[in-house]
Amino acid sequence: MLDVQLGALDTGLPPGVEEALGLVSAFDETLGTGLGRLSQEGAQAVTGLAAAVAATPLGDRAVEAADKIATGSVAGDHLTMLAGARAALLGAVADALLARLDEALGRTRAQWEEPAAGPAEAPENLLVGCRSWLHEVAITGWRGVGHDLVAASDQAIEAMFGEPALRRAAVLLDGLAAELRASSPVATMEKLPERRWADLWTRALMLTQPGRAGADPGVPVSGRLLILGADVHEHATAVQVQVHGLLEPKDGGTPRLVRTAISATKVDTVVGPAVWGVLQDYPALLGALARHLSLDLTDMPLLASGDLLWDDAKAAVGELAAPFAVARVQLAGALAPAGPPIDRHPVAIAEPVFVEGYKAVKAGEGIEFRLGDQAIAVATDRLPGCGPLTPQLLATSTACIGLLRWDGRWLLQPLAVQSTVKRQQVAVHNGDWALGPTDPKVVKSLARSGDAVAVLRERAGRLLRK
Amino acid sequence: MNADPTAWERRSVTLVVPPVQPRKLAKVPFVELADGRLQGVVSSGSDIGRVYVSFIAAGTHDFNCSTNNNRPCGGLYGSPCKHLNSLVAEAIVQYGAGRVARYLRVDGAETVETSHDLIRRLTGGHEPGSAAVVFSRFLRHLGYLELPASTAPLAEMHWFPSTGAVR
Numbered sequence: 001m002l003d004v005q006l007g008a009l010d011t012g013l014p015p016g017v018e019e020a021l022g023l024v025s026a027f028d029e030t031l032g033t034g035l036g037r038l039s040q041e042g043a044q045a046v047t048g049l050a051a052a053v054a055a056t057p058l059g060d061r062a063v064e065a066a067d068k069i070a071t072g073s074v075a076g077d078h079l080t081m082l083a084g085a086r087a088a089l090l091g092a093v094a095d096a097l098l099a100r101l102d103e104a105l106g107r108t109r110a111q112w113e114e115p116a117a118g119p120a121e122a123p124e125n126l127l128v129g130c131r132s133w134l135h136e137v138a139i140t141g142w143r144g145v146g147h148d149l150v151a152a153s154d155q156a157i158e159a160m161f162g163e164p165a166l167r168r169a170a171v172l173l174d175g176l177a178a179e180l181r182a183s184s185p186v187a188t189m190e191k192l193p194e195r196r197w198a199d200l201w202t203r204a205l206m207l208t209q210p211g212r213a214g215a216d217p218g219v220p221v222s223g224r225l226l227i228l229g230a231d232v233h234e235h236a237t238a239v240q241v242q243v244h245g246l247l248e249p250k251d252g253g254t255p256r257l258v259r260t261a262i263s264a265t266k267v268d269t270v271v272g273p274a275v276w277g278v279l280q281d282y283p284a285l286l287g288a289l290a291r292h293l294s295l296d297l298t299d300m301p302l303l304a305s306g307d308l309l310w311d312d313a314k315a316a317v318g319e320l321a322a323p324f325a326v327a328r329v330q331l332a333g334a335l336a337p338a339g340p341p342i343d344r345h346p347v348a349i350a351e352p353v354f355v356e357g358y359k360a361v362k363a364g365e366g367i368e369f370r371l372g373d374q375a376i377a378v379a380t381d382r383l384p385g386c387g388p389l390t391p392q393l394l395a396t397s398t399a400c401i402g403l404l405r406w407d408g409r410w411l412l413q414p415l416a417v418q419s420t421v422k423r424q425q426v427a428v429h430n431g432d433w434a435l436g437p438t439d440p441k442v443v444k445s446l447a448r449s450g451d452a453v454a455v456l457r458e459r460a461g462r463l464l465r466k
Numbered sequence: 467m468n469a470d471p472t473a474w475e476r477r478s479v480t481l482v483v484p485p486v487q488p489r490k491l492a493k494v495p496f497v498e499l500a501d502g503r504l505q506g507v508v509s510s511g512s513d514i515g516r517v518y519v520s521f522i523a524a525g526t527h528d529f530n531c532s533t534n535n536n537r538p539c540g541g542l543y544g545s546p547c548k549h550l551n552s553l554v555a556e557a558i559v560q561y562g563a564g565r566v567a568r569y570l571r572v573d574g575a576e577t578v579e580t581s582h583d584l585i586r587r588l589t590g591g592h593e594p595g596s597a598a599v600v601f602s603r604f605l606r607h608l609g610y611l612e613l614p615a616s617t618a619p620l621a622e623m624h625w626f627p628s629t630g631a632v633r
């Protein structure tokens with residue numbers, strides 16, 4: 001990424017985004033005190049949100065739902081329509097931001113093509129329980145949430161974990177429930193993470209609608225996968241490593257930006273470098289990450305979203321392929337994928353970029369990279385606990401592979417940096433510890449806390465199967 | 467609306483629950499701040515097949531310790547037993563003393579540093595209660611490690627970035 005590209009990215013919000021976000025914020029505020037008893041201002045926020053999508057296929061139904069809710073007659077379907085309107089608005093915001101990004105970077109993006117997926121296999125009874133909990137929460141409002149209302153979600157979430165087709169919804173709801181549980185009684189909180197909780201609530205309702213299409217089976221692809229870096233996501237009971245890379249198709253053609261994700265459920269005490277321990281089912285991918293190797297893929301399913309549906313048996317570890325060499329030479333010309341409609345949200349924007357020749361400068365409590373007369377804030381709060389990247393390494397870095405993100409402003413999330421340590425140039429990547437930490441100090445502290453998974457499996461063996 | 471789009475309330479990604487610190491799990495396999503209590507499961511020192519369920523209520527500081535079959539702990543004589551002491555000590559490793567003390571609403575929570583400090587400031591007494599809820603939460607906790615890993619992308623995890631707060 002060059003300074004002119006950064007300048008083109010950061011020329012104020014695209015038209016309409018500020019207004020759309022204003023409507024969303026007003027609606028999010030109403031979820032604080034609940035949709036059951038709306039103030040006049042709250043009623044306006046609800047009808048305002050619906051009015052914004054009036055010209056879309058949601059239009060009439062959203063407007064009707066908002067009118068009903070504004071006059072105090074709340075039904076589950078009305079809440080779902082409002083959630084749909086909110087999701088549509090944020091989807092439009094995400095589209096505008098991504099279009100700006102593509103234009104600034106000169107990135108070519110594929111058109112979205114709806115995959116040929118069968119019907120969903122999710123049992124409707126599990127979805128009903130979950131939706132009714134989400135409805136109750138919205139009517140009560142975050143400020144009314146206490147231990148009992150959180151505990152009421154336990155059964156539905158536990159049942160969803162037993163159903164692979166509902167893993168996404170289960171992981172999302174478990175993350176939200178954990179935040180509400182830790183914050184209960186929410187009435188005592190000074191301020192609420194309004195946007196965040198409304199986001200999670202909205203997405204949970206979207207994922208638990210009946211009649212959703214089934215999972216995309218993918219199209220088999222073969223070729224060489226060159227890894228750019230690993231983005232790590234984690235909450236108390238789940239971890240996901242999403243690997244970004246370039247796929248060189250075997251039959252030639254433009255290299256494509258692809259991702260692949262491996263995830264597992266875990267417990268809160270499995271944290272830091274220990275999280276790699278619950279992902280050991282994928283030795284080829286983890287080995288390639290840790291050793292900076294390419295992977296030769298044969299008939300690996302590629303989803304319409306640009307995600308490889310990883311199968312370790314369809315990958316062979318190849319030769320050394322340093323991510324910085326890949327990023328420097330091939331990233332700019334790669335073809336980017338389009339996101340699935342349901343994923344359209346600013347939070348999903350995670351575009352790999354390569355930056356060098358910047359100056360890392362302290363800015364407030366964080367760091368920013370200055371490129372010419374431009375600057376971008378570095379998301380130092382997104383350095384994973386399971387990897388070797390530290391704010392100190394960023395501060396002395398000279399080149400960076402990162403993900404462009406947007407959360408109220410553009411941010412750069414580092415996946416790897418080249419830095420100078422004791423006058424030696426080093427390259428440090430998020431995935432370097434995929435086969436175990438290489439820093440003796442970290443190895444020692446990991447040994448001190450022992451193998452959490454082994455201890456808990458022993459306990460489970462004695463207590464769970466009786 | 468001219469609200470600052472970067473304000474905390476307007477951010478999609480923000481840390482609501484800080485990650486916990488890793489700790490040795492052999493003695494106290496499960497600790498949580500939930501349901502208005504510090505609660506957990508402590509392995510028996512003498513019988514490998516037995517566990518104790520211990521909890522301290524926030525606010526009242528009433529406490530209990532029993533086996534998972536609701537047999538009262540023999541070490542409870544109106545003051546916290548060794549299991550409750552272990553529970554508090556491990557909770558402090560996992561969450562930090564301040565977070566545990568604040569959750570329990572202990573007087574002068576900010577000055578609590580050790581489990582001794584904390585137990586000394588508890589104002590409640592022994593209040594028998596059922597172990598069932600805590601024990602079933604523990605079993606559910608163990609269940610997470612039994613589920614198969616997955617390679618279907620979980621797009622919602624973008625709301626939950628890993629943070630380095632652990633190191």
